[in-house]
Amino acid sequence: MKTLTKDPLNLIIAGVGGQGNVMISLLIGKAFVRQGYFVTIGETYGASQRSGSVMSHLRISRESQYSPFIPNGRADIILGMEPVETLRILQQFGNSDVITITNSRLVYAVGMEYPSLDKVAEAIKGLSARLWLIDATDEAAKLGDPVFANMILIGTLIGSGILPLDKESLERILRESVPKEKLDANMLAFNKGMELANRG
């Protein structure tokens, strides 16, 4: 079986309130706990329903429980639901080895001038050792609902092979977590994400 590339492995999920950060971190966290790992998840919420910046810190270890805060500069993987949020996290938590997977769809901040995707993407690339830039929201819209962008990104995360988790372990957790009638649609999005990982 594959093992963690580092212990603890530090993963940050970044996005905007309402994009499903908590759901993603819980799915991944549960999959690791089932395999006997210690998992700590720290969430910034409070503003989570209100279009604020949100992030989840996941810390995965074979040895012990870690705190819910990843120290500055110590993220191993960043999964971004929105490019500006991805860049914000990279600036504080990134380092020369960090692997980044990010959605390309901008979510505008109320009352602020917004930068172009090109500039943001270039900055993200400059701070990442490896980058997957995924049109998750657009791909999800093609599948019928932009809300599945987060499942596409989970698919890309698993498909990239950077975690010791396979499709089956995620699917098992998904089966327990989402209503039966929504499972197929979620799996469709997940598979799309895996496919995009191979292309990236």
Next chain:
Amino acid sequence: MAGIGIDAPGTTELLIGNEAIARGALEAGIGFAAAYPGTPSTEIMESLASVAKKMNFYAEWSVNEKVALESAAGASFAGIRAIAAMKQNGVSVASDFLANIVMSGIGAGLVLVCCDDPSAISSSNEQDTRNIAKWLDIPLLEPGTFQEAKDMTKWAFDLAEELDTICIIRSVTRIAHARGNVKLGELPRKEHKAHFDNICPVAPTLTKFIPYPSAWLHQQLHVKLDKAREVFESSPFNWYTGPEEAELLIITCGSCWLYSLEAVKTLNLENKVGILKLGTIWPLPQKLIEKHLSKSPKILVVEEIDPFLEGSIKEMIADLPPASPHPTFYGKHSGHINAYGELNPNMVIGATARIMDITYESRPAEYSKKAAEIPFTYMPLRIMTFCPGCPHRATFWAIKNALRLDGRDGFVTGDIGCYSMAIGPAGFFQERTMYCMGAGAGVANGLGKLAQFGFNQPVLAVCGDSTFFHATIPALINGVYNHSNFTLVILDNSATAMTGFQPHPGTGITAMGETTRVVDIEDLCHSLGVQVDVCDPFDLENATATLLKMIAENGGPRVVIMRRECELVRARREKKPLYKVHVDPDKCLGEACGCNRLCTSAFSCPGLIWDKDAGKAKIDEVICAGCGICADICPQEAIIKEAV
């Protein structure tokens, strides 16, 4: 939430601290749970209520924290183990009862869980509950992990019974809302039998539950605390890791324990720095601490909010014989650890490195330089705002316009809830005072009595529907009684929305999902003889006109109820928007309009964006909730809403 009721001892679940606390209460065999929602404590009751029916115990959302604690105490008096849960502000609300129940003792185990909010992430203050334990002589435990949150809560019920006094579990946001491994224990299977014992063994005219004579009972309480200290000396929730002789000893508790561990590990100081982790916080285990004080000439105290451990340990040292060790203390008084805001591993790494005189770099300097060069404009800040489709945005738009039309420099006094966002651009900066629950109406009472000093500014107090029941009713009655001149605007969105849509007395649903009598806000106000108008905030014209009319009235308080269900609740149920909204690019004149981009710069809905290339407003169809209010504010009628 489902995780907390799993009857599979030995399995490991990924629970948030609040769920772990709830699970601990289940493993302790509680029969009664009461709470008022408040971040970061809410999920304790949410998860308990979700399993209460199935597991044959009672759970309620109480009208406020004082009643929650009193209800739980009632159950305890009749021999039923009971828990009350609240955030730090709630402990203040409940403190009057708390100061009395410590005098009497309890029936069955009674535990108060208080979730503090360092950095006031979801609060308006940083109150440290540990001080209340010291102030009122209450044993207090604080978990350092998710597993401990469960185990400690379970034990707290035994402890409360052994000592015959209420016990407190103090948790903080990074335990309460973080998630970690929790190995489940056994769920007890016993029948609860309630009976109130009318007889007091020592005085036949009293019961045990009358704190009289108080001074004697106060002395007895100190005996209980001495006993608690004795029990805590050998508690498994306190331990030391590190070398026998250390260059530095860290004394810590709660979430700070994991930060301290990480700091020592990150700096490779495992052989030089020891950590004494305390779980029994009040009264402190004096002998245990004294024993460890001799381990090192330097002590760093790592704790969140106030220097509680630091001060208490220094107090302890003052009583030691002169020959005892007198180490140098580092912490909040020395400035190594902040005496405000929450801590994190970075801060503990920083403080430890500074004391040990070593340098630490979190990442290569070259990378830091590159990261620092990213222009600030690439990362615009996101302000807190009302959700797309939120009725409060419409209400504050109406308030803003009504106050301006009135023209007498009127203003809004408020309190905490979703509507607090009106202190910022989300609510057009309308809320001008913001204090605790009910304080909007309370403060308005005073302002409304200042006419004799030449005061003629209209005063609008705002509160939510849940807040109205919690703490506003006495303020409104006071206004009626003392004839204070203000308008109370109740933003009734039919939920305790800020904390996640918990039901309240106005909703007709209980915590356990049963239907109950609706306490009608209008009826209640009518019974006080105040004038009441009900508006739909989405009818901006009527809402503004009604407010203007009410503001113009003089005399005692009058009430405007702005009634419109929380959009998140509506959308969840109806699964479709009210309208499909779009901008007609031919009608939108952009910068040339003269409206100064009213929709995107002033109305501040996340669903409205400015299309820089086209120079026109645009709807972000992924974000827009379809309330259609923006269609009513556009001077060119360029925003089109079509019924769905």
